[in-house]
Every structure is written in C-alpha cells, then in structure tokens.
Amino acid sequence: MKKLSFRDGLRHGVPIGLGYLSVAFAFGIQAVALGLEPVQALLISMTNVTSAGQLAGISLMAAGASLMEMALTQLTINLRYALMSLSLSQKMDESMQTLQRMIFSFCNTDEIFAVAASQDGRLGKHYLYGLMIIPWIGWSLGTILGAAAGTLLPEFFRTALGIAIYGMFLAVIIPPSRKQKPVRLVVILAAVISVILKYTPGLRNIPSGYAIILCAVAASTVGALLFPVADEEEEGKEA
Amino acid sequence: MTWQTYLPYLLVMALVTYLIRMLPLTLMRRQIRNRFIRSFLKYVPYAVLSAMTIPDIFYSTGYTAGVPDGLITAAVGFAAAAVAAWKGKDLLTVAIVACVAVALAQGVLLIF
Numbered sequence: 001m002k003k004l005s006f007r008d009g010l011r012h013g014v015p016i017g018l019g020y021l022s023v024a025f026a027f028g029i030q031a032v033a034l035g036l037e038p039v040q041a042l043l044i045s046m047t048n049v050t051s052a053g054q055l056a057g058i059s060l061m062a063a064g065a066s067l068m069e070m071a072l073t074q075l076t077i078n079l080r081y082a083l084m085s086l087s088l089s090q091k092m093d094e095s096m097q098t099l100q101r102m103i104f105s106f107c108n109t110d111e112i113f114a115v116a117a118s119q120d121g122r123l124g125k126h127y128l129y130g131l132m133i134i135p136w137i138g139w140s141l142g143t144i145l146g147a148a149a150g151t152l153l154p155e156f157f158r159t160a161l162g163i164a165i166y167g168m169f170l171a172v173i174i175p176p177s178r179k180q181k182p183v184r185l186v187v188i189l190a191a192v193i194s195v196i197l198k199y200t201p202g203l204r205n206i207p208s209g210y211a212i213i214l215c216a217v218a219a220s221t222v223g224a225l226l227f228p229v230a231d232e233e234e235e236g237k238e239a
Numbered sequence: 240m241t242w243q244t245y246l247p248y249l250l251v252m253a254l255v256t257y258l259i260r261m262l263p264l265t266l267m268r269r270q271i272r273n274r275f276i277r278s279f280l281k282y283v284p285y286a287v288l289s290a291m292t293i294p295d296i297f298y299s300t301g302y303t304a305g306v307p308d309g310l311i312t313a314a315v316g317f318a319a320a321a322v323a324a325w326k327g328k329d330l331l332t333v334a335i336v337a338c339v340a341v342a343l344a345q346g347v348l349l350i351f
Contacts, residue, residue: 019330022338036240040249047253052291057252061240067251074255080287081256085264087280090271098265105261111330113284159301160342163313166296167320167337169288174324176285183285190286191293198294215290216283223286224278 004119009130016111017138019168024139026161027054028146029153034062038147045143049107049136051165053078076210083216084113093122100125107132114172182227190219300341308348316341 024045031041036058048054053074060070085108089101096104104125112135116123150158177184193215197203206214271277296317302309319340323333 015329015331019334022331022334036245040240040242040245043249044252047249048256050256053252053256057248061245061248067247070248070251071255074252075259078256078259080283081260082263083280083283083287085260085262086267087283089264089267090277090280101265102261105264106257108260108264110284110288114288117281117284155301156345157342159309159312160338160345162299162301163296163316163320163337163341164334166292166299167316167324167334168330169292170296170317170320170324170337171328171330171333173285173288173292174321175327178325183282186282186286187289190289194290194293212287212290216286219286219289220279220282223282224275228274228278229281 003124004127006126006130009127009132010134011130012115013112013131013134016109016115017134017136019111019164019171020135020138021142021145022161023051023165023168024142025146025150026158026164027051028143028148029150029158029161030055031058031143032147032151034058036061036147038144041147042140042144046136046140049109049139050078050081051110073207076207076213079213080110080216081108081113084108084110084117088113088116088123091117091119091123092128093124095124095126096128100128104128104132107136109135111135111168111172118176182223185226186219186223189222190215193218300345308345312341312344312348315344 027045028038028041031044032038036044041058044054044057048057056073056077057070060073065073085105088108092101112131116128116131119127173183173187177187194211197206197211197214271280297310297313300309300313300316302313316337320333320337323336328336
C-alpha cells in the first residue's frame with residue numbers, strides 16, 4: 001500500500017480549512033459581540049482549535065464564570081476528543097513517537113479526526129503534519145476576519161452563517177452512513193437519544209456536554225454489540 | 240475585556256482542551272486487541288457529531304422562542320445540507336449549501 005505523504009495531508013486539509021474559514025468567521029463575530037477584542041478572539045482560536053468548546057468558553061467569559069466552571073465545561077464538552085485520540089492512537093505508525101504525538105494532538109479536531117480515521121492503513125508523521133496545517137490557518141484566519149469585519153455585517157447574513165458548522169458535521173456523518181449500515185444505525189440512535197435528552201422534562205436539565213457523552217456512549221455501545229468490526233480489519237497485515 | 244480577566248480564562252481553556260487530546264494519544268501506545276473496544280472506538284466520533292447536530296442545528300439560525308421563522312429557515316438549511324452530504328459533497332460545499340439555503344429561506348420569509 002502506498003504511504004500517504006505530506007502533500008496528501010495538505011491536499012486533504014484544504015476542504016477542512018475552507019470550511020473552518022466560514023465557521024471561524026461566525027465565531028469571530030460572536031466573540032466580539034460578547035465584548036472580546038478581535039486579537040483576544042484570535043488567540044482563543046489559535047490555542048484551542050475547537051468549535052463547540054470555544055463557543056461555550058466565550059459565553060462563560062462574558063458571564064464572569066469561575067475558572068473551575070470554565071475547566072469543567074471544557075472538560076465535558078471536549079471529552080469526546082479523548083475518545084477520538086484513543087481511537088487514532090490505534091492507527092499511527094512507528095514514526096509517531098511521543099513528541100510527534102504531542103504536536104499532532106494539538107489539532108485533533110472532529111473533522112481532522114474524521115479524515116484521518118477514514119484513510120486505509122497506518123498513518124505517519126508527514127501525512128498528519130500536512131493534514132493539520134491548512135485547517136489551523138483557516139480556523140485562525142477566519143476568526144480574525146470575522147472579529148474585524150463581522151460587526152459590519154447585517155444580521156441577515158450573520159444568522160445564515162450560524163448553520164455553517166452543523167453543515168460541516170453532516171458532511172462528515174452522512175456519507176459513511178449511506179455506505180455502512182452499522183454507522184447509519186449509530187448515527188440515528190445518537191440523534192434519537194439526543195432529542196429525548198433535550199425535550200424530556202427532568203432529563204433536559206442535564207448539561208449539554210454530559211448529554212453528548214451519554215448519547216455517544218449509548219449509541220456506540222449498541223453499535224459495537226450488534227456490529228463488531230472484523231478482526232484487525234483496518235490494520236491489514238499485522239506485524 | 241481586560242487582559243487581566245481574559246488571560247486566566249484563555250490559559251484554562253487551552254490547557255484543558257490540549258490535555259484531553261494529548262494524554263490518550265501519547266500514553267496509549269499498544270494496539271487494543273479487544274474487539275468490543277475497537278468497535279466502540281470506531282463508532283464514537285459519528286455518534287458524537289450526530290448528537291451535537293440533532294436537534295441543535297434547528298436552533299442555529301437566530302431562533303427566538305415563540306417565533307417559528309428561525310426553525311423554518313434552519314429546517315430548510317438542514318434539508319439542503321443533508322442532500323448535499325448524501326451526494327458526497329465535501330465539507331466546504333455542504334457548509335455553503337446550508338448557509339445559502341438559510342439565506343434564501345430568510346429572503347422568502349421577508350417577502351411573505
């Protein structure tokens with residue numbers, strides 16, 4: 001099997017980076033609306049590189065929340081990355097030693113994970129470094145553009161941009177759902193549980209970060225029980 | 240926001256987010272043999288993104304309680320994005336299709 005190169009990584013990162021440009025633009029607008037300086041919004045994007053966590057973070061800042069509340073909220077909303085990192089740890093080749101893993105971790109976003117996880121075979125440092133660069137630039141650039149220019153934008157366009165990030169999520173989950181019945185089941189099940197948690201009296205008081213974890217654990221458990229993956233399926237030839 | 244208020248928040252956010260990503264990737268070096276765990280890990284990202292999208296996508300376009308307009312425009316955006324994704328369009332195309340569909344729906348609602 002041909003090894004994926006740095007250039008392959010860059011190429012796969014382009015659509016993610018362009019998507020991030022528009023989503024980060026929306027984030028920049030909201031950050032400034034909540035009272036942050038454009039450069040403060042930019043620094044958050046450059047150091048966090050996560051949509052949902054950043055959105056929750058700026059709301060907590062504006063509300064003057066405690067640092068403990070900030071830490072717990074980020075922990076909950078971003079706990080899914082621990083599962084993604086754990087999953088990706090199984091796909092890395094011997095070029096990914098501790099230092100390389102520490103560098104790549106920084107940019108292990110939902111979309112970068114999805115693209116990396118869907119490649120065949122083990123992944124090396126050249127490909128993964130290539131993959132993270134353009135999304136990181138797009139996320140940072142979009143944030144400062146949105147923060148600088150967003151307030152000038154009429155509300156009509158600002159509300160239309162609000163759906164951008166969810167469109168991106170759908171682009172990640174729908175194509176594999178179409179091709180693979182087990183993924184389809186997991187996606188539908190997670191959505192159904194999410195709706196139940198959101199609207200059922202009592203259950204709807206569960207903070208959204210915890211609700212996401214509940215949905216993910218329940219739906220993935222059912223998927224793993226009904227449709228276990230074949231032995232060493234992705235690994236191909238085991239060493 | 241003053242920098243004295245902002246910087247501690249920034250530090251906590253960035254550090255917590257980084258550690259969540261870094262620790263499992265760095266500490267977990269051996270291959271997991273257990274079939275259930277490998278299957279579970281394969282399905283988790285799809286489940287997370289699905290739960291984050293449904294039903295929140297319907298409140299993403301300026302929904303105000305009691306006014307159905309935001310729900311309608313978001314539903315139009317959702318349908319358009321779902322079709323584009325079903326046809327296998329890339330992330331950017333699907334995101335743009337969703338935004339344009341919402342803008343068109345908002346335009347129609349403005350006229351009628």
